[in-house]
Amino acid sequence: xxxxxxxxxxxxxxxxxxxxxxxxxxxxxxxxxxxxxxxxxxxxxxxxxxxxxxxxxxxxxxxxxxxxxxxxxxxxxxxxxxxxxxxxxxxxxxxxxxxxxxxxxxxxxxxxxxxxxxxxxxxxxxxxxxxxxxxxxxxxxxxxxxxxxxxxxxxxxxxxxxxxx
Numbered sequence: 811x812x813x814x815x816x817x818x819x820x821x822x823x824x825x826x827x828x829x830x831x832x833x834x835x836x837x838x839x840x841x842x843x844x845x846x847x848x849x850x851x852x853x854x855x856x857x858x859x860x861x862x863x864x865x866x867x868x869x870x871x872x873x874x875x876x877x878x879x880x881x882x883x884x885x886x887x888x889x890x891x892x893x894x895x896x897x898x899x900x901x902x903x904x905x906x907x908x909x910x911x912x913x914x915x916x917x918x919x920x921x922x923x924x925x926x927x928x929x930x931x932x933x934x935x936x937x938x939x940x941x942x943x944x945x946x947x948x949x950x951x952x953x954x955x956x957x958x959x960x961x962x963x964x965x966x967x968x969x970x971x972x973x974x975x
Contacts, residue, residue, distance in 0.1 A: 855948065857901055857970045865901040869948055872897060872940065880937045880953055884960050889951045891941035895932050902972070907932075910975030915950045917966045924950060924957065924964050928972075940967065 811819075850856065854866040872892045879890040894915070898907060909929040916923035931938045940948040943965060950964040957963075 853947075855967055855970060857898070857972070859902065859906050859972045860974055861971075864906070867897070867901065869940075869942060869946065875900065878934075878937065878939050882951070882960070883953075883958060889937075889939070889941045891939045891948075891951070893934065894938045894940060894950065895934070897940065898931070898970075898972070906972060906974075908975060912973040912975075914971045914973070915964050915967055916969045916971070917964050918968055919966050920964070922964050924962070926954075926957075930954065 850866045851868055853868050855868070856866045857864050875892045875896045877890060878893050879888055881888050894913070898913070907928045909927065909932075911928040912925050913928055913931050914923055914925040926938060930936055935953075937951075937953040939951055941951050943949050945966075947965070948967045950967055952958060952963075
């Protein structure tokens with residue numbers, strides 16, 4: 811096989827790989843778009859309970875809630891925001907939340923998520939809260955041991971899922 815055929819073959823393989831990657835990405839975006847209502851404003855964070863869409867909110871909606879803050883142990887910076895428990899109670903009420911309920915907060919762009927029990931979220935001492943990032947997106951922060959390090963926080967939150975026990 812001469813050099814020209816090798817280059818053409820390598821180019822064809824790269825085009826096929828690129829096509830597969832773009833196709834998978836397109837399918838994933840279609841699935842995500844199909845799950846959430848189409849009338850949600852851009853930047854909305856949907857809340858699902860047992861797989862069903864219940865509500866959505868944007869960071870500006872949280873201004874009606876009381877604020878909370880703590881100083882993170884890693885860098886000594888103040889984290890200001892809203893307790894996740896208050897956000898969930900505002901949109902869901904206590905009927906959808908039990909001590910054993912699993913609360914998963916995720917970021918698809920960062921491919922990161924954190925699952926906590928409702929009992930952990932409800933405990934105000936754990937300071938499980940949303941903080942507004944410099945880019946205007948929400949990040950999930952906390953003082954829970956193991957989740958009190960910046961690398962473990964979930965930045966650019968775009969989905970909340972609650973699973974009943």
